[in-house]
Amino acid sequence: MAAFKPIATTRSATGVLTSKLAVWWLLASEVVIFGGVLCSYLMHRIAHPEWAAYAAHTNEWIGLTNTFVLLSSSLTAVLAHNAAEREDGPLAARWLLATVGGACLFLMIKSFEWYTEISHGYTISANGFWSFYYTAAGIHASHVIAGGLIMLWVANTARKNEELHRVENVGLYWHFVDIVWIFLFPLLYIAK
Amino acid sequence: MIQSLIEPVSTYAGEVDFLFLLITVIVMPWFFLAEGMFFWLMWRFRYQEDQPAMYVTGNEPELKRWITVPHAMIIVLDLVLIAGAIRVWYMIKQDLPEPHETVRVIAQQWAWGFVHPGPDGLLDTEDDIEIADELHVQVGEVYHYQLESRDVLHNFSVPVFRLKQDALPGRRITGWFEATKTGVHDIQCAEMCGIGHGIMAARLFIHTPEEYQAWVDSHAPQQASAR
Amino acid sequence: MSSQPTVEHGHEEHGHEHHHEPAFIEKYIFPLDHKYIAMQYLLTGMFMAVFGGFFVYAFRLQLAFPGISVPLYGTVSPTEYNALVTNHGSVMIFWVAMPVLIAAFGNFLIPLMIGADDMVFPKLNRLSYQIFLASVVVLIVSWLVPGGGFGGAWTAYPPLSAKAQYSLTPLGSTLWLVAVALEFVAFLIGGINFITTAMNSRAPGMGAKDVPMVVWMICIASIMFMASVGPLIAGAVMLLFDQNLGTGFFDPDKGGDPILWQHLFWFFGHPEVYVVLLPATGIVAEIITVFSRKKLFGYQTILYTAIATGVLSFFVWAHHQFVAGIDPRMANVFTITTVLISIPIAEMMFLYIATLYGGSIRFTTPMLWALSFIAEFLIGGVTGIWLGASGMDIYFHDTYFVIAHFHYTFFPIAFIGTFAALSFWFPKMFGRMMDETLGKIHFWGTIIALNFIFIPLFVLGAAGQHRRIYNYNHYPELSTPDLQSLRVLATVSLLVLIAFQFVFLFNFFWSMFRGEKAPANPWRSTTLEWTTPSPPGHGNWSPNDMPRVYRGPYEYSVPGRDEDYWPQNQPS
Ligand code: HEA
Ligand code: HEA
Ligand code: CUA
Ligand SMILES: [Cu+2]
Numbered sequence: 002m003a004a005f006k007p008i009a010t011t012r013s014a015t016g017v018l019t020s021k022l023a024v025w026w027l028l029a030s031e032v033v034i035f036g037g038v039l040c041s042y043l044m045h046r047i048a049h050p051e052w053a054a055y056a057a058h059t060n061e062w063i064g065l066t067n068t069f070v071l072l073s074s075s076l077t078a079v080l081a082h083n084a085a086e087r088e089d090g091p092l093a094a095r096w097l098l099a100t101v102g103g104a105c106l107f108l109m110i111k112s113f114e115w116y117t118e119i120s121h122g123y124t125i126s127a128n129g130f131w132s133f134y135y136t137a138a139g140i141h142a143s144h145v146i147a148g149g150l151i152m153l154w155v156a157n158t159a160r161k162n163e164e165l166h167r168v169e170n171v172g173l174y175w176h177f178v179d180i181v182w183i184f185l186f187p188l189l190y191i192a193k
Numbered sequence: 194m195i196q197s198l199i200e201p202v203s204t205y206a207g208e209v210d211f212l213f214l215l216i217t218v219i220v221m222p223w224f225f226l227a228e229g230m231f232f233w234l235m236w237r238f239r240y241q242e243d244q245p246a247m248y249v250t251g252n253e254p255e256l257k258r259w260i261t262v263p264h265a266m267i268i269v270l271d272l273v274l275i276a277g278a279i280r281v282w283y284m285i286k287q288d289l290p291e292p293h294e295t296v297r298v299i300a301q302q303w304a305w306g307f308v309h310p311g312p313d314g315l316l317d318t319e320d321d322i323e324i325a326d327e328l329h330v331q332v333g334e335v336y337h338y339q340l341e342s343r344d345v346l347h348n349f350s351v352p353v354f355r356l357k358q359d360a361l362p363g364r365r366i367t368g369w370f371e372a373t374k375t376g377v378h379d380i381q382c383a384e385m386c387g388i389g390h391g392i393m394a395a396r397l398f399i400h401t402p403e404e405y406q407a408w409v410d411s412h413a414p415q416q417a418s419a420r
Numbered sequence: 421m422s423s424q425p426t427v428e429h430g431h432e433e434h435g436h437e438h439h440h441e442p443a444f445i446e447k448y449i450f451p452l453d454h455k456y457i458a459m460q461y462l463l464t465g466m467f468m469a470v471f472g473g474f475f476v477y478a479f480r481l482q483l484a485f486p487g488i489s490v491p492l493y494g495t496v497s498p499t500e501y502n503a504l505v506t507n508h509g510s511v512m513i514f515w516v517a518m519p520v521l522i523a524a525f526g527n528f529l530i531p532l533m534i535g536a537d538d539m540v541f542p543k544l545n546r547l548s549y550q551i552f553l554a555s556v557v558v559l560i561v562s563w564l565v566p567g568g569g570f571g572g573a574w575t576a577y578p579p580l581s582a583k584a585q586y587s588l589t590p591l592g593s594t595l596w597l598v599a600v601a602l603e604f605v606a607f608l609i610g611g612i613n614f615i616t617t618a619m620n621s622r623a624p625g626m627g628a629k630d631v632p633m634v635v636w637m638i639c640i641a642s643i644m645f646m647a648s649v650g651p652l653i654a655g656a657v658m659l660l661f662d663q664n665l666g667t668g669f670f671d672p673d674k675g676g677d678p679i680l681w682q683h684l685f686w687f688f689g690h691p692e693v694y695v696v697l698l699p700a701t702g703i704v705a706e707i708i709t710v711f712s713r714k715k716l717f718g719y720q721t722i723l724y725t726a727i728a729t730g731v732l733s734f735f736v737w738a739h740h741q742f743v744a745g746i747d748p749r750m751a752n753v754f755t756i757t758t759v760l761i762s763i764p765i766a767e768m769m770f771l772y773i774a775t776l777y778g779g780s781i782r783f784t785t786p787m788l789w790a791l792s793f794i795a796e797f798l799i800g801g802v803t804g805i806w807l808g809a810s811g812m813d814i815y816f817h818d819t820y821f822v823i824a825h826f827h828y829t830f831f832p833i834a835f836i837g838t839f840a841a842l843s844f845w846f847p848k849m850f851g852r853m854m855d856e857t858l859g860k861i862h863f864w865g866t867i868i869a870l871n872f873i874f875i876p877l878f879v880l881g882a883a884g885q886h887r888r889i890y891n892y893n894h895y896p897e898l899s900t901p902d903l904q905s906l907r908v909l910a911t912v913s914l915l916v917l918i919a920f921q922f923v924f925l926f927n928f929f930w931s932m933f934r935g936e937k938a939p940a941n942p943w944r945s946t947t948l949e950w951t952t953p954s955p956p957g958h959g960n961w962s963p964n965d966m967p968r969v970y971r972g973p974y975e976y977s978v979p980g981r982d983e984d985y986w987p988q989n990q991p992s
């Protein structure tokens with residue numbers, strides 16, 4: 002089915018592509034969601050110095066590895082964007098798949114990490130710190146999953162050289178997911 | 194104006210009632226002016242054969258004045274209003290005078306516990322008088338209250354005092370009041386606290402010093418055990 | 421909905437392979453056309469308004485005549501009372517005001533007024549409605565589960581809302597929260613669509629100053645919503661975990677803090693009241709200009725006041741928490757910001773009033789509604805000042821003075837604004853005119869009854885009557901015959917008001933099918949939506965004849981012209 006578009010979608014009074022504009026607004030709304038979580042966490046963290054002891058049980062090496070995985074996947078997202086700029090849809094699709102691979106790796110490492118922590122008794126209801134730990138990272142992980150799924154879908158259209166602008170849009174989203182992690186990592190793992 | 198609906202019975206109740214009047218005097222003239230102007234314009238510029246509409250953008254200086262001048266005046270009045278509000282707030286919530294006695298108010302679903310200091314005038318001693326749903330105080334003395342909650346949020350509200358304060362689990366909040374007149378009044382819970390929120394009532398008894406002494410004597414724990 | 425397009429629509433934008441009108445299911449059940457999605461939102465909102473109205477009917481009768489068996493409902497137990505109040509408030513704000521004012525009119529008006537054929541993302545638009553519909557279903561289910569609907573007030577303060585052992589509505593509270601969260605997601609998606617559409621898809625020639633005020637207002641409101649709801653979405657997740665996973669974000673025993681929820685809630689909750697206010701004021705702007713044949717007085721200044729209100733509204737939230745146990749010094753800061761917000765709003769109202777100056781005012785039904793919006797909203801706005809004064813709010817907090825204050829803002833917004841908009845755009849929506857006589861009967865019946873409901877509530881509040889209490893007999897100072905007769909007056913007036921709503925419902929549905937056929941531009945208005953047939957066909961204009969814009973939206977009574985209006989799309 003040929004994708005249809007209303008005339009409205011093809012206009013661009015601001016000079017920015019409509020879909021890109023929408024992604025920026027989406028990110029703006031996501032920023033405040035994570036902002037809410039992080040502000041709440043910081044307020045509690047400052048009020049409870051004893052949480053530092055709980056935070057000591059997190060494994061910053063795993064966190065660091067995951068940071069590295071996400072950063073690399075951002076790089077492949079950039080490469081996908083480059084390929085799309087050159088109108089090389091199949092290549093862009095391959096780079097996107099690589100990015101999805103990064104997302105999967107991230108999630109696998111995360112599952113392993115959570116599995117060990119939970120088996121040590123650090124569950125979400127153990128105390129305030131662990132509640133925030135799982136909630137903040139969990140909301141982030143759900144964004145990783147969503148991003149992965151969207152990238153699969155975009156890769157599928159890009160492969161056919163269609164809608165190549167989506168490659169950049171999903172890349173923007175992916176960088177955002179990455180940046181959120183850059184905030185979460187020090188706050189949850191390093192601040193002790 | 195409020196005092197005609199409900200008696201003021203604390204030292205600061207009069208201040209709150211005065212603040213009400215102050216705000217009324219500041220705000221209501223503007224309100225009536227705005228509404229009056231509005232209805233007059235509606236009447237004056239109703240559709241008439243021989244009166245076509247004018248073309249006005251709102252940038253004409255002689256017309257714009259009608260907006261900017263009130264605008265500036267409202268800013269000034271707002272400052273008066275803020276000063277009045279903060280003064281009363283400071284008096285009730287921030288500046289606690291030295292207490293004659295302290296009572297503890299414990300809220301829980303759906304009853305009030307009041308701990309009176311008893312004959313020795315001190316809380317947390319043997320002779321404290323604990324009683325449900327009745328608060329007894331003396332007229333003309335400064336009291337502190339220590340407000341606690343055992344479960345959810347409640348709100349200690351004494352309308353005749355013009356006093357209201359949320360009770361939070363895990364916290365003890367201190368405030369003050371001084372009654373000016375003897376009598377019996379309502380205490381209510383003013384924060385949604387579940388099914389029994391609507392019946393979470395207590396009574397406030399304001400006694401003369403003699404009556405109060407008699408009440409303390411008849412309720413202090415020794416008497417209770419002696420009987 | 422009966423008579424259908426006169427416009428060609430064979431162009432490429434058509435959603436599906438076939439070149440005929442979309443089949444019934446596609447058109448009415450899963451439409452992509454913004455106009456039909458608007459109808460879906462409108463009808464769902466009206467459907468929910470009936471629930472919101474029915475709840476208030478049940479609990480007001482209980483207040484006036486404690487213990488009676490309410491006709492069509494039965495006796496109201498304390499548990500049920502709480503659930504009725506909570507769901508009345510939630511429904512009216514989240515499932516009536518938001519979907520009708522923002523989603524329905526936003527959807528209907530934005531593309532038409534900016535000269536576009538649809539929203540930029542029709543599928544996202546449809547998705548937004550479907551999520552909204554899911555939230556409606558979840559909410560209705562929450563009333564029916566064992567234990568009954570959630571009764572912890574629309575503000576849902578924990579620990580009451582967080583623990584089933586306190587609220588005694590284990591399922592009700594969770595489903596209520598899920599419904600609210602879904603609704604937020606629906607409006608986030610819708611909002612992104614609105615904003616990008618208005619930013620990018622304006623007709624050629626339409627600059628920022630040529631955008632009709634209501635489009636501006638809906639977009640500013642959407643941005644405010646987007647910027648304020650995030651923390652509450654996070655808060656909702658946290659509360660959901662507290663309810664079901666045993667976390668303690670808001671539980672002091674586990675190192676949590678119940679006040680945190682209040683901050684998250686009101687950081688959203690206060691901007692939210694302006695989120696619904698702004699679209700209503702936008703609607704009023706469109707109507708008063710048309711029926712006084714005047715240019716809007718100070719278009720740009722109105723825009724600035726709206727933006728100023730929007731920005732300031734993010735700094736006043738703790739005025740709902742003056743006595744909630746926050747640091748008392750913080751109250752002073754929030755008193756200042758709260759009282760200051762009166763300045764842009766006062767200015768906006770003054771500018772609206774000034775718009776009448778030099779006009780030629782025709783008191784049609786939409787105009788009556790628009791004018792009464794201003795008159796009634798001023799009462800609600802002004803009484804906010806007493807509440808904003810921290811010292812005064814110690815006494816007024818959680819009394820009926822607050823109730824009366826916000827109903828004088830919300831009723832004008834949610835109902836008066838909607839009635840104004842419906843009677844004004846009805847011809848465009850359905851291609852037929854509403855009946856003027858019935859419209860006026862409905863207007864006078866509603867407005868008079870309205871004041872008799874809420875003026876008594878101010879008095880009751882000033883006498884110290886608290887909210888959310890199912891029966892005042894336990895409070896000797898509040899159960900005097902004088903006060904009880906005020907309660908009866910308010911309730912009886914409500915019954916009168918409800919009776920007059922049947923006039924509206926009759927007028928609405930009758931006119932939809934039997935009303936007089938509407939011309940394209942019945943009010944002789946300048947904005948673009950009036951340049952297409954009533955109702956507009958698929959795609960709004962024919963694709964090779966999309967409008968172009970030459971001037972601002974309010975060029976009425978321009979000197980030296982024969983006609984007293986100068987449509988935006990007319991080359992000079
Ligand atoms: C759309 C709805 C709406 C709107 C527009 C407003 C507008 C305002 N509100 Fe209201 N408010 C609510 C909805 C709304 N509110 C709700 C729902 C609640 C209760 C929630 C709950 O607890 O359940 C509430 C509660 C509430 C409280 C908390 C009360 C309490 O619980 O203790 C306060 C306190 O400051 C407040 C203040 C204000 C102020 C200062 C304005 C201002 O924006 C008003 C500004 C307008 C004017 C001032 C009028 C025009 C000006 C003039 C005519 C000039 C003259 C003026 C001066 C000289 C100052 N509101
Ligand atoms: C938009 C918001 C809104 C609206 C419009 C209303 C409308 C009304 N409200 Fe409500 N109310 C709230 C929001 C609203 N309310 C909130 C947030 C609370 C606080 C809840 C809490 O404490 O948790 C509250 C609480 C509240 C209380 C306090 C209860 C208590 O604390 O014990 C009372 C008491 O009288 C009350 C009364 C009324 C009345 C009489 C109306 C009447 O004006 C209603 C009249 C309307 C109808 C009868 C419906 C008619 C419908 C149609 C005709 C269908 C057509 C519809 C369209 C075209 C859209 N409301
Ligand atoms: Cu305790 Cu309400
Ligand atoms: Cu507010």
